[in-house]
Amino acid sequence: MSTATDERTTARRGKAPAGERLADWADGRLGVYGAAKYGMRKVFPDHWSFLLGEIALFSFIIVLLTGVYLTLFFVPSMAQVEYHGSYVPMQGQLMSEAYASTLDISFDVRGGLLVRQIHHWGALIFVVAIFIHMMRVFFTGAFRKPREINWLFGFTLFILALFTGLTGYSLPDDLLSGTGIRFMEGAILATPVVGTWIQMLLFGGEFPGHDIIPRFFVIHVLLLPGLLLALVVAHLILIVFHKHTHYAGPGKTNTNVVGMPFFPVYMAKAGGFTFIVFGVITLIAGTVTINPVWTIGPYRPETVSTNAQPDWYLGFSEGLVRMMPGWEIVLFGDYTLNLGLLIPLGVFPAMLVVLMLYPFFESWVTKDTREHHIAQRPRNVPTRTAFGMAWLSAYFVALVAGGNDVWAINFNLSINAITWFCRIGFFVLPVLVFFLTRRICLGLQRRDRDKVLHGRETGIIKRLPHGEFIEVHEPLPPAERYKLTAHEQPRPLSLPPAVDENGVERKVGPLEKLRARLSRGYYGEQAQIPKATAEEYREITSGHGHH
Amino acid sequence: MSSQTEHHNDVSGGPDTPLMKTEQAPATVAEHPFADPGLPEHQPRRQDIDERAAKRSERMVTLLFLTSILATVGFIVAFALIPVDEIVHIWPFGHVSALNFALGLTLGTALFCVGAGAVHWARTLMSDAEVPEERHAVGAPEPVKEDVLTEFRAGVRESGIGLGRRKLMRNTMIGAVGLVPLSGVVLLRDLGPAPGDKLFHTAWAEGVRIVNQNTGEPLRPEDITVGSLVQAAPATIDHHDEDFHAQIAKAAVMLVRIEPEDIKDPRSAEWGHEGILCYSKICTHIGCPATLYEQQTHHALCPCHQSTFDLADGARVLFGPAGHPLPQLRIGKDEEGYLVALADFEQPPGPSFWERG
Numbered sequence: 014m015s016t017a018t019d020e021r022t023t024a025r026r027g028k029a030p031a032g033e034r035l036a037d038w039a040d041g042r043l044g045v046y047g048a049a050k051y052g053m054r055k056v057f058p059d060h061w062s063f064l065l066g067e068i069a070l071f072s073f074i075i076v077l078l079t080g081v082y083l084t085l086f087f088v089p090s091m092a093q094v095e096y097h098g099s100y101v102p103m104q105g106q107l108m109s110e111a112y113a114s115t116l117d118i119s120f121d122v123r124g125g126l127l128v129r130q131i132h133h134w135g136a137l138i139f140v141v142a143i144f145i146h147m148m149r150v151f152f153t154g155a156f157r158k159p160r161e162i163n164w165l166f167g168f169t170l171f172i173l174a175l176f177t178g179l180t181g182y183s184l185p186d187d188l189l190s191g192t193g194i195r196f197m198e199g200a201i202l203a204t205p206v207v208g209t210w211i212q213m214l215l216f217g218g219e220f221p222g223h224d225i226i227p228r229f230f231v232i233h234v235l236l237l238p239g240l241l242l243a244l245v246v247a248h249l250i251l252i253v254f255h256k257h258t259h260y261a262g263p264g265k266t267n268t269n270v271v272g273m274p275f276f277p278v279y280m281a282k283a284g285g286f287t288f289i290v291f292g293v294i295t296l297i298a299g300t301v302t303i304n305p306v307w308t309i310g311p312y313r314p315e316t317v318s319t320n321a322q323p324d325w326y327l328g329f330s331e332g333l334v335r336m337m338p339g340w341e342i343v344l345f346g347d348y349t350l351n352l353g354l355l356i357p358l359g360v361f362p363a364m365l366v367v368l369m370l371y372p373f374f375e376s377w378v379t380k381d382t383r384e385h386h387i388a389q390r391p392r393n394v395p396t397r398t399a400f401g402m403a404w405l406s407a408y409f410v411a412l413v414a415g416g417n418d419v420w421a422i423n424f425n426l427s428i429n430a431i432t433w434f435c436r437i438g439f440f441v442l443p444v445l446v447f448f449l450t451r452r453i454c455l456g457l458q459r460r461d462r463d464k465v466l467h468g469r470e471t472g473i474i475k476r477l478p479h480g481e482f483i484e485v486h487e488p489l490p491p492a493e494r495y496k497l498t499a500h501e502q503p504r505p506l507s508l509p510p511a512v513d514e515n516g517v518e519r520k521v522g523p524l525e526k527l528r529a530r531l532s533r534g535y536y537g538e539q540a541q542i543p544k545a546t547a548e549e550y551r552e553i554t555s556g557h558g559h560h
Numbered sequence: 561m562s563s564q565t566e567h568h569n570d571v572s573g574g575p576d577t578p579l580m581k582t583e584q585a586p587a588t589v590a591e592h593p594f595a596d597p598g599l600p601e602h603q604p605r606r607q608d609i610d611e612r613a614a615k616r617s618e619r620m621v622t623l624l625f626l627t628s629i630l631a632t633v634g635f636i637v638a639f640a641l642i643p644v645d646e647i648v649h650i651w652p653f654g655h656v657s658a659l660n661f662a663l664g665l666t667l668g669t670a671l672f673c674v675g676a677g678a679v680h681w682a683r684t685l686m687s688d689a690e691v692p693e694e695r696h697a698v699g700a701p702e703p704v705k706e707d708v709l710t711e712f713r714a715g716v717r718e719s720g721i722g723l724g725r726r727k728l729m730r731n732t733m734i735g736a737v738g739l740v741p742l743s744g745v746v747l748l749r750d751l752g753p754a755p756g757d758k759l760f761h762t763a764w765a766e767g768v769r770i771v772n773q774n775t776g777e778p779l780r781p782e783d784i785t786v787g788s789l790v791q792a793a794p795a796t797i798d799h800h801d802e803d804f805h806a807q808i809a810k811a812a813v814m815l816v817r818i819e820p821e822d823i824k825d826p827r828s829a830e831w832g833h834e835g836i837l838c839y840s841k842i843c844t845h846i847g848c849p850a851t852l853y854e855q856q857t858h859h860a861l862c863p864c865h866q867s868t869f870d871l872a873d874g875a876r877v878l879f880g881p882a883g884h885p886l887p888q889l890r891i892g893k894d895e896e897g898y899l900v901a902l903a904d905f906e907q908p909p910g911p912s913f914w915e916r917g
Contacts, residue, residue: 199846264599285678292672299664341883
């Protein structure tokens with residue numbers, strides 16, 4: 014192989030353009046031609062919903078870049094110093110070096126404030142984008158085989174992003190971030206048996222000690238970003254390996270992917286989109302203040318500000334804590350179980366794990382082991398869509414509860430009433446939303462069916478000779494008709510007859526019965542509207558003016 | 561790959577055609593009632609057929625890139641010329657740092673225009689024809705799998721790891737590798753001290769004066785009027801102490817004066833002094849200072865999670881996630897007439913923990 018390449022190169026030496034000679038050189042060492050043959054014209058499908066993951070990726074990059082810059086100025090130390098920077102209201106105050114250096118970044122380093130704000134805004138947008146991207150993947154069933162592991166990678170990225178955010182906003186050591194750390198200390202102390210030990214080891218002594226910020230710093234700038242970066246790469250490798258899903262449409266099948274080649278179109282679009290995301294985040298950071306750490310001063314354990322909230326992505330865990338009644342039990346007169354914290358802090362990971370493991374649950378219910386590369390329309394899988402919406406409603410109730418004081422102040426409501434609303438809503442709303450969503454999905458399926466059979470409403474009213482008014486319907490183009498009927502409608506699993514052909518009673522395990530029940534929930538009559546058939550269509554279109 | 565070719569010949573191969581033979585699928589109701597009309601023909605864009613439109617797009621892209629160049633120059637100029645502490649009023653943003661605003665706007669524009677230019681170029685001037693690419697099953701075909709398994713078995717045989725003989729060797733290896741990480745766990749021990757009874761003691765002790773948190777002056781009973789709440793700390797700790805934060809995190813208190821007839825809990829009244837009650841202000845939920853005081857109702861509310869305590873009734877929990885009352889400090893008056901603690905807290909202040917009891 015290499016001798017052949019060498020001969021070719023030698024034969025054309027002096028004639029080949031510099032770019033080609035460079036590529037030849039790289040190919041002899043890295044095999045770039047082989048890689049390019051695989052990747053250069055690789056097809057990527059185009060859809061707005063595929064941009065959500067890209068926003069997450071690009072905001073991650075800008076957060077990495079700005080983060081590196083911030084480490085050049087930030088001092089991760091809890092040593093107390095007197096402030097003598099240029100921010101007048103804090104002159105002479107005792108504060109940690111971490112807080113003082115954050116003030117310096119904000120007031121004395123030219124552009125420091127902008128980079129800090131890009132970093133914070135970028136982090137918020139990073140988590141929002143992951144979350145919405147995850148919802149897109151969930152509701153379109155893009156997590157199905159072969160992508161379950163990539164779903165897990167993505168989910169782990171989400172959780173890592175939450176903790177990177179938490180350790181990040183704890184670093185400036187202002188009053189708000191210190192309050193957040195105090196919360197964490199309380200949560201750790203609530204852990205049965207080993208709580209006090211973990212607290213002492215993590216904080217290097219009693220709260221707050223002098224170690225927590227340097228330790229969080231290392232976790233925030235080295236450990237978590239390292240893991241994030243590794244997983245992002247793994248996530249992308251799997252996307253390339255599996256090839257992207259696409260939506261059903263003419264010419265788009267489960268065995269192909271339709272789109273535009275990586276080079277040049279996708280490269281230009283994605284590369285351009287990178288800069289657009291950078292640009293928009295920078296414009297926001299330049300015009301909208303975020304986390305003005307200078308307004309409420311350095312952290313002191315005996316002071317607090319009102320309106321203390323975590324960043325939005327931990328708001329739902331905060332809400333779970335706020336909703337919880339103050340249950341505390343003392344075991345054997347000696348040991349305290351702080352259920353007021355333990356229960357919400359158990360529900361928080363449980364809610365995430367439920368969603369994380371959902372793909373495995375669904376494939377168990379459906380017994381489907383095929384590869385799926387066509388993303389589904391949420392309406393065509395009403396039970397999954399309803400489950401996802403129910404999960405989201407519980408999530409949003411918790412998020413609302415996490416800001417109960419803000420709602421109370423801005424809308425002049427009783428905080429107790431809001432808390433009670435959330436306590437009840439957390440259990441009731443998901444149930445209502447589940448059934449409502451399923452109803453809406455079925456309605457949309459009916460609409461699709463009508464559209465296929467009767468065509469599109471044209472808005473043209475025709476008067477018939479006997480005086481009746483009708484609206485003219487125009488038949489759908491074949492491509493559209495195909496698109497609306499391309500989804501499959503599985504039959505629910507049925508249990509084998511209770512008695513087999515030899516008259517012997519068949520044993521069906523309870524798990525199998527449960528699976529059949531769930532399968533009816535997914536694919537039973539109440540869960541899908543039969544799509545239009547070719548016969549029905551023929552019958553109607555051959556009819557006389559029937560609409 | 562044979563399964564794939566097979567399915568390709570199959571005309572009814574709709575969007576759900578499986579990629580592998582071994583795959584299980586649920587029974588479906590109806591297949592695809594309408595035939596796939598295939599990829600639609602490529603519709604040319606304006607730019608594909610009208611050279612003037614293409615020229616317009618080209619000019620637009622160039623203009624975007626030029627704007628970006630100008631914005632970067634503007635960024636450098638702003639960085640050099642605008643003082644870091646200049647505040648200006650810009651509608652509708654209000655008073656903002658002039659430098660931050662200028663840098664954000666120029667850098668944002670520079671970045672955005674590079675992106676917008678590239679995307680506009682791709683959308684209007686690069687080919688927009690959609691092309692299909694075949695997918696291949698992710699799993700390996702049967703023969704490959706067979707090959708791998710054979711090789712793997714050979715490897716297992718060669719190493720002797722899976723055989724009955726040399727079991728001891730294998731088991732000790734598992735034991736050794738399993739035990740090695742233990743050293744790493746042991747190393748973590750010195751991250752911090754043992755908890756001991758640290759959480760049970762605070763800086764309060766008999767005779768320690770109660771000083772005003774803000775002024776640092778010792779408090780007399782007459783300094784605290786009915787209806788007021790005074791933030792206080794023990795006189796024995798100072799802001800400049802190495803462990804000041806750790807001490808104040810446990811010892812911070814609030815003093816309230818309530819008309820004696822309004823105090824519902826007799827023990828609480830007894831522990832106070834002339835209706836002055838001294839409570840830990842560290843919320844028993846997770847440790848925020850619970851000092852939003854409502855003087856008419858004697859309620860103290862924690863701003864973090866809205867736990868509400870009735871200070872007239874032994875700081876009983878009225879609402880919210882806190883699990884037990886705020887501990888009360890026994891106070892009295894020393895010979896010079898200053899308020900002092902009569903003992904440390906009877907119960908540890910702050911959030912509850914396992915050993916708290």
